[in-house]
Amino acid sequence: MESLDLHKIGVRDINQYFHKELPSNGIKEIEIINSAGEHNIAVGIETPCDIDIRGHAGYYVAGMNKNANITVHGNAGPGAAENMMSGSVRIKGFASSAAGASGHGGILVVEGDTSLRCGISMKGIDIVIGGSVGNFSGFMAQAGRMVICGDAGEGLGDSLYEAVIYVKGAIKSLGADAQLEPMTESDYESVQELLDFSGFEHNPKDFKRVASAKQLYNWNADAEQEY
Amino acid sequence: MCGIVGLLIKNELLRPKIGELMLPMLIGMTERGPDSAGLAIFTEPVADNKRKFSLYTMDEDFSWVTLNNDFHTHFGSEIDLKQVANHAILTTDLDVVTVKIWLNDNYPSIHVLSVGQMMDIYKDVGTPAQVAERYNFQKMSGTHLIGHTRMATESAVTPASAHPFTAGEDWALVHNGSFSNPNSIRRMLAHKGINCETDNDTEAACRFLEWRMGEGDDLETALKAGFEELDGFYTLLMGTKDQLALVRDPFACKPAVVAEHDDYVAIASEYRSLAHLPDVKNATIYEPKPEELYIWKV
Numbered sequence: 001m002e003s004l005d006l007h008k009i010g011v012r013d014i015n016q017y018f019h020k021e022l023p024s025n026g027i028k029e030i031e032i033i034n035s036a037g038e039h040n041i042a043v044g045i046e047t048p049c050d051i052d053i054r055g056h057a058g059y060y061v062a063g064m065n066k067n068a069n070i071t072v073h074g075n076a077g078p079g080a081a082e083n084m085m086s087g088s089v090r091i092k093g094f095a096s097s098a099a100g101a102s103g104h105g106g107i108l109v110v111e112g113d114t115s116l117r118c119g120i121s122m123k124g125i126d127i128v129i130g131g132s133v134g135n136f137s138g139f140m141a142q143a144g145r146m147v148i149c150g151d152a153g154e155g156l157g158d159s160l161y162e163a164v165i166y167v168k169g170a171i172k173s174l175g176a177d178a179q180l181e182p183m184t185e186s187d188y189e190s191v192q193e194l195l196d197f198s199g200f201e202h203n204p205k206d207f208k209r210v211a212s213a214k215q216l217y218n219w220n221a222d223a224e225q226e227y
Numbered sequence: 228m229c230g231i232v233g234l235l236i237k238n239e240l241l242r243p244k245i246g247e248l249m250l251p252m253l254i255g256m257t258e259r260g261p262d263s264a265g266l267a268i269f270t271e272p273v274a275d276n277k278r279k280f281s282l283y284t285m286d287e288d289f290s291w292v293t294l295n296n297d298f299h300t301h302f303g304s305e306i307d308l309k310q311v312a313n314h315a316i317l318t319t320d321l322d323v324v325t326v327k328i329w330l331n332d333n334y335p336s337i338h339v340l341s342v343g344q345m346m347d348i349y350k351d352v353g354t355p356a357q358v359a360e361r362y363n364f365q366k367m368s369g370t371h372l373i374g375h376t377r378m379a380t381e382s383a384v385t386p387a388s389a390h391p392f393t394a395g396e397d398w399a400l401v402h403n404g405s406f407s408n409p410n411s412i413r414r415m416l417a418h419k420g421i422n423c424e425t426d427n428d429t430e431a432a433c434r435f436l437e438w439r440m441g442e443g444d445d446l447e448t449a450l451k452a453g454f455e456e457l458d459g460f461y462t463l464l465m466g467t468k469d470q471l472a473l474v475r476d477p478f479a480c481k482p483a484v485v486a487e488h489d490d491y492v493a494i495a496s497e498y499r500s501l502a503h504l505p506d507v508k509n510a511t512i513y514e515p516k517p518e519e520l521y522i523w524k525v
Contacts (some may be wrong), residue, residue, distance in 0.1 A: 056498050056512075075512060077497060078482065087372030096514060097479065115514050117478050134479070135517065 002027050007034035015043060022047045037077065038181055048087075062089040065106065078115075081108045084125055102125045103144065109198045110140065116153070119146045122163055128198040129182065138165050138210075139175065148196045149202055160212035166191050168207050177216040181209045228378035229390075229403040230256025231464045231483070233471050233494035234522050235371040241490055246367030248504065252493065253355045253374045255500035259403075260376025264358040265350025267399035267466050268372040269525075272344040273318055277506050278396075280317040280326065280348035281340040281348040283386060287313055294334060301329065312361045316347055343397035345468050347375065350375075370525050373466040381409075382427045385440035392430050394437030397468040401495055402429040404461035404481040411475035412456065432457050447520050454518065464494060469525045479517035482515070486510040492523045 004014055012218075014032065015175075023046070033054040035041055039058035042051050045068040053061065056074035066085040075093035084103040091099070094112035101117070103125025110118075113131035117139060124143040133151030139155070141163030153171035158175020166187065174180070183204075191204035232252040245268070254262060263306050273279055291310045298306050307318040307495075319326060321340055330337050340348040349362045355376045359365065375390035382388045391399040409431035413423050413511045414493070418515045423430050435456060439449035446465070458479040465472045473494060475483060486501045488510035493501050501507055515521050 036502035037500075039499075058497060058499055075498065076317070093512075094514070096482065116517070136478075 001029045001031060003031050003033060005034050006032050006038060007036065011038050011040055015040065018042060018045045018047070022049060035074070039077065042068070045070070045087075056066060056093070075112070076110075080110075081106075081125075084108065085180075100125050103127070106146055107194070107197060113150065114208065119144075119163070119165075121166045122146070126194055128194050128200065130198070130200055133168065135172075136175065138163060138178075141165070145190055145194065147191055147198075147207070149195075149200055157212070159216055160210075162212070163170070164190075165210040166207040167210060171208070171210070177213050178210050181211050181215040183207065183209050200215065228259045228380070229257035230376040230496045231401045231403045231462060231494070232374040232376075232398065232496075232500055233372065233473070233492075235471050235492045235525060236369075236490070237488075237492070237525075238490035242370055243368040245369045245372060246363075246365045249367075249374060250359055250365045250373060250490070251503045252495055252500040253359060253376060254393045255503075256376040256496060257355050260378045261354050261498055262373060262379055262384045263350065263352045263377040263386070264355040264376075265348065265389045265391050265401070266364060266374045267341070267346055267348045267391040267393075267401075268367055268368075269345045269397070269466060269468065269481075270347065270369040272468075275344075276320045276322075276325055276465075277318055278320075278326075278342055278344060279347065280319075280330075280342050281346075281452040282315045282317055282330075283338045283340050283350075284313050284334075284336045286336050287387060289313060289336065291315055294337075297333065299332075300331075304386050311363055314349055314351075314362060318482070323384070341393045341396075341399065346397045346399060346466070347391075348391055348393065348399060350391065351386045352384055352389065371466060371471055373399060373401050373464050373471065375484060377410060380405055382425065383427075387425045388427045388430075390429060391466075392427075394433050394440065398437075398465070400429070400433050400436070400463060400465045402461055402463055403483075404459060404476065406432055406457055406459035406461065408456075408458040428459070432461070432463075446472060446522075450520055462496070471523045473515055473521045474519070475515055475517045477518050483515050484512065485515060485521070486512050487523075 030129045035055035037056045037058045037151040043063040046066045048067040051070045053072045055178045058077040060079040062070040063082045067087045069088045071090045076091045076095045078096040078101045080095045082101040084106045086106040090109040095114045096109045096117040098117045098148040099114045100108040102121045109128045111130040116134035118133045118137040120139045122141045122144045127146045135153035136155045138157040140159045142161040148167045152171045152175045155175035157178030188204040309316045390401040406428040409428035412431040462475045462481040463484045
């Protein structure tokens with residue numbers, strides 16, 4: 001375990017270390033202390049490793065993550081794990097707006113609540129929220145799965161594409177072109193798989209499925225495009 | 228951009244240190260607002276028959292001694308004038324309007340930033356650290372305050388466009404965000420005889436709330452009217468004689484984080500401005516929800 005003091009080293013130097021030294025120095029476990037809500041902590045990491053941030057983080061923590069498993073032992077500011085490619089990010093507290101925005105892959109777990117626009121434009125990431133999500137979550141979500149163990153705010157899943165949202169609690173309102181659909185066996189399996197990974201104990205039977213009614217977009221399947 | 232901070236001290240022993248506790252909060256918001264900064268601080272009230280005037284002049288060679296003597300000669304009344312740099316707090320038992328007219332007629336370079344019994348306002352151009360040092364924010368004592376760091380996006384970088392803005396006695400507002408309809412708000416208010424001193428969007432919103440409250444609305448009703456009339460993005464933080472109040476627009480585009488502790492309530496645009504506060508790890512930390520009014524009492 002390598003311990004890095006963010007207060008002493010600074011965000012830029014810590015990220016340079018992750019990008020330039022970590023790929024070859026063989027260290028697999030790192031903790032960052034004195035995070036003090038700084039922005040851009042542990043962004044753009046491509047090396048498989050475990051990183052524990054011992055405190056609150058600011059904007060874009062673990063953004064663009066690839067391969068690393070990053071845990072924030074506190075709250076996260078806006079854009080946590082934004083544009084993640086793979087690996088995993090866990091926020092032990094709450095996450096501010098746009099958590100998991102435009103993520104392509106990997107999994108984001110938020111143990112508390114998230115603010116507005118969680119999973120906006122997600123493109124394949126899985127997101128599991130232990131608490132509730134704010135308004136306009138899942139806006140224009142293109143691919144991936146979102147599991148919400150608490151409640152959802154207004155306009156959930158507005159302009160959804162192929163992403164699927166599972167909600168246990170109350171949904172204040174659905175966004176344009178989002179609709180409730182019956183859960184299938186594969187939906188129950190998906191929810192169970194994501195809950196197991198996250199360590200949340202809920203019954204998949206209690207979740208509702210929200211997906212696109214597909215009235216808002218026209219997709220040219222002939223072009224072999226994929227989300 | 229822009230950064231906002233607020234601090235309300237519940238533990239009386241910490242009230243003499245409010246400036247010291249606040250200073251890193253304000254400086255922590257420098258990246259969000261490097262061009263101007265300001266503060267509205269609430270202290271023990273002056274006597275019932277007295278009022279405090281926060282005065283500012285851009286003239287660095289201004290003679291406050293002359294103003295003090297002229298005031299005494301004209302009114303035959305003692306005044307208490309506390310000067311720091313090109314700012315002073317004038318305390319008097321004379322009629323507010325009379326004093327304002329006299330100041331305007333004799334000292335047109337003087338801006339009256341606020342009038343009240345508890346609140347002092349300081350605002351100026353410069354980095355938050357420079358402004359704080361100029362007016363000795365660190366040494367200030369009080370019960371609660373709101374502060375602002377400005378990154379101008381819609382009106383000039385001048386002391387008059389810096390926040391806080393006031394709406395009546397012992398009432399101040401700071402704003403992170405931008406309004407898209409300040410011109411129509413100003414026009415609407417002008418027809419009612421309410422004029423803005425600057426072309427700043429926040430001032431227009433502030434005058435709007437002042438007008439609503441003057442019509443008898445309480446703060447909550449005035450802010451609800453604001454949801455209908457004020458178009459744009461905002462987190463508004465307000466200070467009154469005995470409370471701090473916060474509201475975010477329906478889309479919560481502009482950030483805010485609250486730390487509630489047994490000894491204090493602290494508010495900032497970002498957590499990094501709260502990280503230094505004593506025992507903050509035991510505070511309850513949360514983000515205010517959109518369109519909800521949050522009020523903390525002294």
